[in-house]
Amino acid sequence: MARERILSGMRPTGRLHIGHLSVIENWVRLQEEHECYYFIADWHALTTAYDDPSELQENIRSMLVDWLSAGLNPERSTIFVQSHVKEHAELHLLFSMITPLSWLERVPTYKDQVQQLGQEGKDISTYGFLGYPLLQAADILIYRASAVPVGEDQLPHLEFCREVARRFNHLYKVPLFPEPKALLSRVALLPGIDGRKMSKSYRNDIPLGATPEEVREKVRLMITDPTRIHKSDPGHPEVCVVHTYHEIYNREEIEETRASCRAGAIGCVACKRRLADRVNEVLEPLRERRQRLLQRPELLQDILHAGAARAREVAGSTIAEVRAAMGV
Incomplete structure (x- = not known):
């Protein structure tokens, strides 16, 4: 057929x-x-x-x-x-x-x-x-x-x-x-790291070829819940760009991440660090293949x-x- x-x-x-x-x-x-x-x-x-x-x-x-x-x-x-x-x-x-x-x-x-x-x-x-x-x-x-x-x-x-x-x-x-x-x-x-549509022209994208350091810096700049002032403040993950990325790249831990955010048990810095690590895990095989291809x-x-x-x-x-x- x-x-x-x-x-x-x-x-x-x-x-x-x-x-x-x-x-x-x-x-x-x-x-x-x-x-x-x-x-x-x-x-x-x-x-x-x-x-x-x-x-x-x-x-x-x-x-x-x-x-x-x-x-x-x-x-x-x-x-x-x-x-x-x-x-x-x-x-x-x-x-x-x-x-x-x-x-x-x-x-x-x-x-x-x-x-x-x-x-x-x-x-x-x-x-x-x-x-x-x-x-x-x-x-x-x-x-x-x-x-x-x-x-x-x-x-x-x-x-x-x-x-x-x-x-x-x-x-x-x-x-x-x-x-x-x-x-x-x-x-x-x-979304882009600022919550708008992801676009190179907005400089709010994470390139597929980004280095681990670039990924960490991009994630560090992500918009989070504006109502959270202190680490222990209850968060609202539904309005947080970082949480949107966790839903896609950290599905196995999303319920725990969401609950910790709402309870103020995890701060935005730690949450971003966890996301950056996960995104780098996803992109690392692509980086390795990319480097090999660029040499040919x-x-x-x-x-x-x-x-x-x-x-x-x-x-x-x-x-x-x-x-x-x-x-x-």
């Missing part, structure tokens, strides 16, 4: 942090049972970072190393860089001929992000940014993926992809593209080269059928 084909990717816009780890761990689980394609979306990165691509190649390398360190296996998954498979761009172009402009303009995140990034001084009122959901659809449909692991916030994008597939199949009277389903990912949503740049290039070659075989077959259907 054929394995279900899965497609997912990430934009190389900066270093990965531990908020990404649960996503990658989900990918690692999927690769054991499915035919998985995971790509580094460098063209998508340019939709918002077109004015300064100076770090793009380093971000690509760093992302690959983080993926491999966290357990992605190039023998089980096809791992590649988006721009190394030109068929993505061709399918995007051909889809643009049949996609109504109104479909792109109604994507929920479009106007929100244009406004939000505009307030930060970034102009993304570009054709590329308007069309990025269509490029996403091409990324998925070029492999005729049957499922995509997504969070709930990405469901509108996947439904857009399904609409494009339906329109193509209807216009050209060919059942070429499946309508990919969502694999809702139950991944841990970690030729291996990293070989993995991307082989992944792109495998991806092009599938993408080339799809684009040939698309050309035939569209008469080009």
